[in-house]
Amino acid sequence: MSQKDFFPVRNFSFLVLFLCIAIFLTGCGGSVSASGNSLTGSNGGNGGTTSSVSAPRWHPVLSDTWQWQLRGTVNTGYAVSVYDVDLFDTPMATIQSLQAAGKKVVCYFSAGSSENWRSDFSQFQAADMGNNLTGWAGERWLDTRSSNVRQMMQARLDLAVAKGCNGVEPDNVDGYVNRSGFPLTAATQLDYNRFLANESHQRGLAIALKNDINQLSDLVGDFDFALNEQCHEFNECDNYQIFINNNKPVFNAEYASVYSSDPIMRQTLCADAAARRFHTLVLPLMLDDKYRYSCDL
Incomplete structure (x- = not known):
């Protein structure tokens, strides 16, 4: 008709x-x-990407074990379920090889500092960068309130999607308790960290809360797991119980030489980690796989 x-x-x-x-x-x-089929659009994941993700987001579980290596050729031979590697330096082929072996891949990048060796460093504006990070040459704290900084982090999350990462580990997300050179506050840090979590989830990425010990209770609902450095050494591990109580794993790295040189001290460390249900590794500070002791035996 x-x-x-x-x-x-x-x-x-x-x-x-x-x-x-x-x-x-x-x-x-x-x-x-x-737009629903693209996770790397110009909006950086804002405006409905969450509903368009075809595959369910990976949710780490308490039993997940891990390896963390950010420098050198990644040693893919460890019998763990999660690898944490550098977003920029790790070839996509390595990520795919790890995933083909049944592992999840978390990709590291600094969300709170500029690093003058990164390929996108020139995109930071002079006003974005503040004081140097003590002990880390070439790094400066970022003004995490900056729209330009946030757009760059959206682009880095897009890169994580493009390289096939299952999750991300944004570093230096506690600038407000450091001498950043900016008037950052607890409120601005919460806003920025939740921005990172929301943008990650909109892209189908799991996200780790790195350190930021004072805001664990505020952010446990926004992040999928926690990554801590040296909570045993500095007696800060009790703070992480809230993640365990919410069935979210805690990955912990310790660098003190006593843990690598003294088997008795390492045994004591691992007993405490096991009681807390943490996944603790003793690693070199450079995270170059020079040595590795795992409390997950």
Whole structure:
């Protein structure tokens, strides 16, 4: 039956309006579908990407074990379920190889400091960068309130998606308790860290809360797992019980030489980690796989 049977000539203007609306709706549907299939659009994951992720986001579990290596060729031979590697330096082929072996891959990047060796360093504005990070040459604290900084972090999350990472580990997300050179506060830090979590989740990425010990209770609902450095050495591990209580794993690294040189001290460390249900590694500070002792035996 033709459209003419339903719409006499005298209602031609209505027909035109109907067709225009239909074409418009069809176009909108196509546009939504196109953006829904892309996790790296110009909006950086804002505006509905969450509902468009085709695969469910990886949720780490308490039993997950891990390896952390950020420098050198990644040693893929450890019998763990999670690898944490550098976002920029790790080849996509390595990520794919680890995943083919049944492992999840977390990709590290600094979200709170500029690093002058990174490929996108030139995109930071002078006003974005503050004081140097003590002990880390070439790094400066970032003004995490900056829209430019946030856009760059969105681009880094897009890179994590493009390289096939299952999750991310944004570092230096506690600038407000350091001498950053900016008037950062607990409130601005919470806002920034939740921004990172939301942007990660919109892209289908799990996200670790790195250190930021004073805000663990505030952020446990926003992050999928915690990554801590040296809580045993500095007697800060009690703070992480809230993640365990919420069935979110705690990955812990200790660097003190006594743990690598003294088997008795290491045994004591591992007993405490086991009681807490932490996954503790004793690693070199450079995270270059020079040595590795795991409390997960």
